[in-house]
Every structure is written in structure tokens, then in C-alpha cells.
Amino acid sequence: MEATDGKAPMIYCEGLVKIYKTDEVEVVALHGLNLTVEQGEMMAIIGNSGSGKSTLLNILGGLDRPSAGRAHVGKWDLLKMTKEQLIAYKRETVGFIWQNNGRNLVPYLTALQNVELPMLIHGKPDRAYAKQLLAAVGLERRMGSRLTQLSGGEQQRVALAISLANRPQLVLADEPTGSVDHATGEQILRIFRRLNREMGVTIVIVTHDLSVADQVDRVVAIRDGLTSTEWIRREGDGQSDEPGGQEQSEQDARFGSRHEQFVVIDQIGRLQIPKDYLEQMQVEGKAVLSFDGKHVRIGPPEREIPQLGKKKA
Numbered sequence: 001m002e003a004t005d006g007k008a009p010m011i012y013c014e015g016l017v018k019i020y021k022t023d024e025v026e027v028v029a030l031h032g033l034n035l036t037v038e039q040g041e042m043m044a045i046i047g048n049s050g051s052g053k054s055t056l057l058n059i060l061g062g063l064d065r066p067s068a069g070r071a072h073v074g075k076w077d078l079l080k081m082t083k084e085q086l087i088a089y090k091r092e093t094v095g096f097i098w099q100n101n102g103r104n105l106v107p108y109l110t111a112l113q114n115v116e117l118p119m120l121i122h123g124k125p126d127r128a129y130a131k132q133l134l135a136a137v138g139l140e141r142r143m144g145s146r147l148t149q150l151s152g153g154e155q156q157r158v159a160l161a162i163s164l165a166n167r168p169q170l171v172l173a174d175e176p177t178g179s180v181d182h183a184t185g186e187q188i189l190r191i192f193r194r195l196n197r198e199m200g201v202t203i204v205i206v207t208h209d210l211s212v213a214d215q216v217d218r219v220v221a222i223r224d225g226l227t228s229t230e231w232i233r234r235e236g237d238g239q240s241d242e243p244g245g246q247e248q249s250e251q252d253a254r255f256g257s258r259h260e261q262f263v264v265i266d267q268i269g270r271l272q273i274p275k276d277y278l279e280q281m282q283v284e285g286k287a288v289l290s291f292d293g294k295h296v297r298i299g300p301p302e303r304e305i306p307q308l309g310k311k312k313a
């Protein structure tokens, strides 16, 4: 496992494969995905419906097992963990937030009791820390309120405090702003950002919400079960809003002003070319590459490719 600054990455996935098998069909949800997330990073994963985002998050959260490849989180090897290690992993290393916060919260308990619950389950009650977490998410005045007395956004902030209750190194958030209005979503992201900076917790957010990009260092797009494109925040970026190129996708337009875009190339030199580029180039199956010493150009074959194995008429 290589790390650029000598520290092991928080997340390291290489050639990660997940195949769902049912009686009739096999679905390959992850096709050999590569992803490295450094310790203390706050990043987002975006992608269309069905691209494999939740599958990846469930694997990283220890809720599902990968089929093949490599997946390490901190000291843990997710492909080799025993059941007991998996329980310890979920308890000690990772915190989870879902869009539907019903999965995180017990409605008839107060906000404070909800945050204390995972601590009690793990035999480490710490009321002072639970209060500190609720204060950190701006709910110091609502600690005694039952969940049913809180708004959706407030409940999501309780879920955020709960996810940190056992002092995890990594928080995984699946569409954390999906069920709240825009302003509340922004507030939740700002809290994520503060917790990331102040507590050093690594945060991975899976989302459809492109405005999340404004709050994170890096956005990785997943397409068809592979990481395809990355946007990395420009060094020293202020709030500039320079226009991007002409034919931009919504994503490029959104991230273009503050992030630099890169295509992801895996260890053996593969990259993904967007389907619409291939269509516009009229490339199907085979293409022609040329290299001028600095840039690679890719285009359609200039003549018809002979069909091997087919006899001429």
C-alpha cells in the first residue's frame, strides 16, 4: 500500500469487484474500482443512479462483503476480516449516516439519549462527550427534546452527532442532504467541514447533490462501477467563478470554477471515456491512438477494420 506522505491512506481500494447474484441474474455493481482517500480528507463521491455508489459505501462500512480485489480501511483488510473483526471494525473505526435518519435514530428517546446509546451499547458511556457533540452540531439547547419534537434537519444533525459517538476515524454519509431543504443541507455540510477540520475525522459523502462539491476538497465520479473522473480543489482557491469551456456537462460547469478536473487512469493504464464522447467520435470497440511526446489523441479508425475470421465474398 503506497501513501504519498508516508502515512497509510484511510481508504485504499484497488480492483474492487462486487457481484450480486440472484437465482436468475448476476449484477456486476463494481467493476474493479480504484479509490484512495487520505486520512483527514473530506471528499464526495457522485454518480448516476445505479453507478455503484451505495454498493461501495456499504462495503466500506462493513455492511456488505466485496467479491474480489483489495479494500483496506485503516488497519483493516475488508476482504479478510472475520465476523468478530467486522463487529469491532463497525464499532471502532467507522460511523455511518443515512439519508433516511430513521436508521440512525430512536424516536422516543431524547437527542442526548440517542447520542449516548451507541456509547452504552459499547460499554463506554460518556455523557460529557455526548453533550459536546450535540453542541458541535448546534443543538445544545435541544438535548432534552425527543426526536419527534425535532425538525428533519435537526434530526439529521443528531444523526451526525451519533455517527461520531464512538470516536470513529472515518464517517460515511449516504445522501446526508437528500431529505432536507437546500439551506439545511448547506448547514449540515458546514458542520461536516468543521468536524473534519477540528476533529480530523475523514469524511466520505455519497451524493447526487452537486452543491456538496463546494464544501469538499475532492469529488470523485463513479460511472458503471468504476471511478472515472476526479475534481480536486485548486490550491488557494477563493470564491472565483470564472466560466469554463463551451460544451460543459452540469458537473463540469458546477466544479469548473473551483476544482481542477482529472481523468482517472488505473495501475495498468486504463481510463474511461465518456459514452457521449465515443458517440460523437463514432468510436465503437476499436480506436486509433497517437502520441506527440506530451499528449495522447484518440480517434476513430481512418478506414474500415477488417473482420478477422470472415472470408471475403
Ligand SMILES: Nc1ncnc2c1ncn2[C@@H]1O[C@H](COP(=O)(O)OP(=O)(O)OP(=O)(O)O)[C@@H](O)[C@H]1O
Pocket: 020, 021, 022, 027, 028, 029, 047, 048, 049, 050, 051, 052, 053, 054, 055, 056
Ligand atoms: N442487493 C442487490 N442485489 C442485486 N443487485 C443489486 C443489489 N444492490 C444493488 N444492486 C445493483 O447494483 C448496481 C449498483 O447499485 P447501487 O445501489 O450501488 O447504485 P447507486 O449508485 O447507489 O444508485 P442510487 O443513486 O440509485 O442509490 C445497480 O445495477 C443495482 O441494481
